[in-house]
Amino acid sequence: MSHPQPNDSTAVAIENCRSDFPALQQEINGQPLVFLDSAASAQQPTAVIDAVAEYQRHDHANVHRGVHTLSHRATDAYEGARDKIQAFIHAASRREIVLTSGTTESINLVAQSYCRPRLGPGDKILISHLEHHSNIVPWQLVCEQTGAELVVTPMDDVGQLDLEAFKQLLSTEVRIVSIGHVSNALGTINPIKDIVAQAHALDIPVLIDGAQSVPHLPIDVQDLGCDFYAFSAHKMFGPTGVGVLYGRESLLEEMPPYQGGGDMILEVSFEGTTYNDLPYKFEAGTPNISGVVGMGAAIDYLQSIGVSHIAKYEHDLLEYLTQQLASVDGIRLIGTAADKASVQSFLLDDIHPHDLGTILDHQGIAIRTGHHCAMPVMDYFGISGTARASLALYNNVDDVDRLVAGLDKAKQIFA
Amino acid sequence: MNAVDINSRDDLRELYRELILDHAKSPRHFGKLAGATHTAEGINPLCGDKLRLYLRLDDEDKIDAASFEGSGCAISVAAASVMTDTIIGLNVSVALEYFRAVTRRLTDPGQDHGDNLDLGKIMAFDGVHEFPSRIKCATLAWHALNCAIHNQTKPASTE
Ligand SMILES: Cc1ncc(COP(=O)(O)O)c(C=O)c1O
Numbered sequence: 001m002s003h004p005q006p007n008d009s010t011a012v013a014i015e016n017c018r019s020d021f022p023a024l025q026q027e028i029n030g031q032p033l034v035f036l037d038s039a040a041s042a043q044q045p046t047a048v049i050d051a052v053a054e055y056q057r058h059d060h061a062n063v064h065r066g067v068h069t070l071s072h073r074a075t076d077a078y079e080g081a082r083d084k085i086q087a088f089i090h091a092a093s094r095r096e097i098v099l100t101s102g103t104t105e106s107i108n109l110v111a112q113s114y115c116r117p118r119l120g121p122g123d124k125i126l127i128s129h130l131e132h133h134s135n136i137v138p139w140q141l142v143c144e145q146t147g148a149e150l151v152v153t154p155m156d157d158v159g160q161l162d163l164e165a166f167k168q169l170l171s172t173e174v175r176i177v178s179i180g181h182v183s184n185a186l187g188t189i190n191p192i193k194d195i196v197a198q199a200h201a202l203d204i205p206v207l208i209d210g211a212q213s214v215p216h217l218p219i220d221v222q223d224l225g226c227d228f229y230a231f232s233a234h235k236m237f238g239p240t241g242v243g244v245l246y247g248r249e250s251l252l253e254e255m256p257p258y259q260g261g262g263d264m265i266l267e268v269s270f271e272g273t274t275y276n277d278l279p280y281k282f283e284a285g286t287p288n289i290s291g292v293v294g295m296g297a298a299i300d301y302l303q304s305i306g307v308s309h310i311a312k313y314e315h316d317l318l319e320y321l322t323q324q325l326a327s328v329d330g331i332r333l334i335g336t337a338a339d340k341a342s343v344q345s346f347l348l349d350d351i352h353p354h355d356l357g358t359i360l361d362h363q364g365i366a367i368r369t370g371h372h373c374a375m376p377v378m379d380y381f382g383i384s385g386t387a388r389a390s391l392a393l394y395n396n397v398d399d400v401d402r403l404v405a406g407l408d409k410a411k412q413i414f415a
Numbered sequence: 416m417n418a419v420d421i422n423s424r425d426d427l428r429e430l431y432r433e434l435i436l437d438h439a440k441s442p443r444h445f446g447k448l449a450g451a452t453h454t455a456e457g458i459n460p461l462c463g464d465k466l467r468l469y470l471r472l473d474d475e476d477k478i479d480a481a482s483f484e485g486s487g488c489a490i491s492v493a494a495a496s497v498m499t500d501t502i503i504g505l506n507v508s509v510a511l512e513y514f515r516a517v518t519r520r521l522t523d524p525g526q527d528h529g530d531n532l533d534l535g536k537i538m539a540f541d542g543v544h545e546f547p548s549r550i551k552c553a554t555l556a557w558h559a560l561n562c563a564i565h566n567q568t569k570p571a572s573t574e
Contacts, residue, residue, distance in 0.1 A: 354462035354488035355431075358546055362427050370462050384463040384486055413431050414489075 013305060014313045018394040020045040020301075031364030034399045039184050039212060039343055039390030040368050041234045044298070048238055051297035052290050062286055064263055078289050081296030082279075088299045089229065090220040091246050095278040098252070099292055102243035103211040104134040106230035107178070109245055109282060110207055111138040113255040114228075115176060121147035124174045126204075128153040128161055129380060130183040130190070133373040135209045139178065148175070155380065159186035159335040166195065170202055177206045181213035185374040185388070186335025187318070187343030189217070196225040205251060211235055215392065216314055216341045218307040221246050233291065237392075238298035242291035245282070252278050259284040310393045314342055317391055321400045325389075328407055334386050345372075345386035348407055351414050353387040359410040365403055429542030430549070431489065434497075439489035444499035448482040457485075457559030457571040459551050464491040468499075468559040476507045483556065490540075490549050495556035497536045507564050513537075514557045521550050 018024055023043045026033050035043060055077055061070035063078045086094045100106045115125065125139045129152055136150075143150050151174070153166045161179075170177075177199045182189050192208055199206045207228035213219060215236040221229050229246040233239055247255075257264055257275055261284030266274040275281045302310070321344055325331055334345040348356060353369035360367055370385040371378045378385055389403055448469035456467045466485030473479045481499040486492075498517075502510045509532075516532050517540075524544040543553045558571040 352462075352486075352488035354464070354549075354552065355490070357462075358430070358549060359427060378463075384465070409427075413427060414436065 014309060014393055015396060017045075017305060018396070020047065021394050022046060022049070024394060028364040028366070029362050034365040034402045036389040036391065036395065036399060036403060037366045037368045038215070038392035038395075039235070039372075039388065041240065042215060042237045042392050043394070044237055044239070044294070045301050047301045048294050048297045052239060052294040055290050055293045060290070063289055064280075074289055077293045077296070078287070081292045081299075084296045084299045085244055088219070088303070089214075089244075089246055090222055092222060093249055096246055096249050096252065098245040098247060098279040098282040099287055100230075100243045100245050100282075101241050101288065102232040102234070103209060103230045104138075104232075104243075106228075106243055106245035107135055107207065107209065108138045108141075109258045110176075110178075110228050110230075110247070111142040113258045113282070114205075114251065115139075115142045115148070116145055117256060119146040119148040119175055122173060123148040124151045124171070125149070126151045126153065126166075126169055126174045126177045128166075128179050128190075129155040129376055130159065130161065130186065130188060131178075131180055131374065131376070132184050132209065132211065133375070134211075135178055135180055136376070152376075153179075155377075158337050159183065159188045159377075160337045161188075161190055163191070163194065167198060170198060170204065172202060174199075174202070174204050177204055178209065179206070180209040180211075182210075182216065182341045182343075183335070183374070183377070184212045184343065185372040185377045185386070186337065186345055187340040187390075188335060188337040189213075189339040189341050191339075192224050192226065200225065205248075212343070213341065215302070215310075216307075217311050227251055233295035233298060236295075236298055237301060239288075239291040239294040242288050242295050244295075249278065252282070255282075257281050257284065261285040263287075305393065311341075313393065314391050314395075317395060317397070317400070318342060318344065320397055321389060321391065321403075324400050324404050325407075328404060330411065331407075334381055334383070342392070343388060343390045345388045347383065347386055348410060349414065351410055353385045355414070356387045356407070356410050359413060360403070360406045363402070363406045363409065365406045367403070426542075426545060430546055432539045432542065434536060434539040435489060435493040438493035438496035442483075442492050442496040444482040444496065444503070446482055446484055448480055450480075451482075453563040453566060455559045455563035455571055457555045457562075459487070459491065459555050461548075461551065462488055462491075464488060464552060464555055466491065466495055466556060466559065468495070468556060468563050470560075470563050472507065478502050478505055478507060478510055483559075487555070488549075488552050490543060490552040491555050494540060494553045495559075497539070498556045498560065501535065501537060502560065510560060511564060514561050517557050518554050521553055 021043045059073040061074045063075045082097050086097050154162045196206045205227035208226045210229050210231040214231045227248045232243040264276050264284040330349040332347045357369035368388045451469035452472045453470040464487030466483050468483045471480040483495045540553045562571040
């Protein structure tokens with residue numbers, strides 16, 4: 001067995017970071033918890049939990065509203081987090097950072113605010129077979145509303161997009177391309193720069209669903225060249241119910257508001273309303289302030305370790321996970337693309353994934369089972385679901401070894 | 416193996432009893448039913464269990480044949496298999512009494528519900544109540560039965 005060895009001081013810091021996560025310090029069913037379900041939602045470090053609690057204890061008031069001290073503090077904390085997000089994904093301006101309730105809302109915002117007013121019959125929206133339901137259904141809705149057509153880039157047996165087919169499907173009728181950066185079901189990393197370059201050659205804007213990439217890969221939206229980038233705080237060690245839509249300023253400027261309400265206006269009268277500037281035009285109502293503060297703290301935490309170090313560490317660990325799983329008798333790995341992050345889906349003998357999930361949970365090991373909100377991917381492989389182990393910076397080789405031992409027990413029970 | 420290990424194995428053995436594993440591996444009454452008078456689909460969106468239940472009722476409302484098809488976890492397939500075994504030959508009103516008894520027994524164990532039905536093989540599912548996330552698997556086929564008898568067209572869901 002070749003365990004990936006920590007080879008520099010940062011890797012050591014990553015190995016130690018597990019102690020930063022209180023949830024990981026517990027036993028489940030009498031065994032130390034092995035958490036291999038971060039792709040669904042990651043655990044939060046003390047730094048995030050404390051930042052949220054501190055905010056609630058000392059600084060809470062509504063944002064952008066009052067002249068009193070607490071309202072200033074809350075606004076500073078909220079807007080400070082926006083600045084951190086901007087720096088984290090290398091956006092050109094803070095006006096391009098729209099705070100939402102998560103990836104799902106971010107994608108719906110683009111579908112409704114960018115696409116709905118400008119699409120009609122004959123127009124096409126191009127996605128891929130690998131997408132999460134939240135990068136499928138919002139487009140189906142806008143297709144129903146406008147008469148546009150949803151077109152799907154096919155994938156292959158290892159879980160890679162068919163880039164030749166993608167090229168063929170691109171045409172001037174395509175009004176937007178929306179593709180996941182990293183597949184949550186299979187872990188495939190899509191070649192975003194290539195995809196963007198091809199779409200831009202035809203002046204087609206590109207949305208990237210970054211829900212699964214942000215905690216694992218350094219993100220530079222300007223380098224990627226995409227027009228929209230959507231992600232969620234809870235996949236990157238922050239709170240649930242908060243996320244981001246990055247949008248190119250020129251596009252956001254053209255788009256009408258997504259929802260109406262407080263905070264998104266400059267002036268309201270019954271004759272009409274003047275909308276607020278970017279990004280507030282898209283932030284109607286009182287936002288999830290503490291959640292945004294927590295997201296800012298999560299970014300600080302990620303940056304204190306360094307996302308490129310995390311990427312390297314997880315890459316080695318994923319390789320180890322894949323090797324170890326592959327050596328289990330009766331295993332079928334689902335999703336074996338050359339370029340992957342964090343995730344390995346699998347099936348074992350003819351044991352249903354749900355049964356595997358229960359047997360592993362009973363040994364303190366948390367994995368995800370089912371269709372992973374990617375039913376078309378399951379259909380492609382002719383299966384109803386998979387067992388999925390996903391890694392984060394706090395996982396290590398012992399977790400992988402416990403998983404493999406746990407699978408052995410499942411085999412014994414179903415022998 | 417340490418004590419914790421053995422203990423956890425035992426709990427799992429309570430869930431995956433021989434009878435359940437046997438019915439899961441070789442489900443009885445599996446397949447379409449010719450001449451079915453009632454049918455319903457059961458869907459458990461959490462784990463993707465999906466089965467279709469077929470019943471054939473005679474003139475006296477007796478279930479003279481039942482079968483199911485579909486795919487699911489060991490618990491849901493075994494439950495459907497044991498259920499069809501149990502209900503064939505019963506009048507629908509008795510079958511519905513079983514439905515109510517089974518759902519009560521799994522969701523509220525330890526209570527005497529005053530059921531005086533012979534539960535037989537159904538008692539093999541008693542271990543399920545230690546695994547709350549699996550109760551829906553064990554009751555899915557029974558919910559489909561309820562829907563089929565009441566001729567509901569919307570799929571039975573455990574949600
Ligand atoms: C690839 C992908 N896209 C979108 C989402 C939706 O994220 P959220 O539920 O936070 O809106 C997820 C999360 O499950 C995901 O994995």
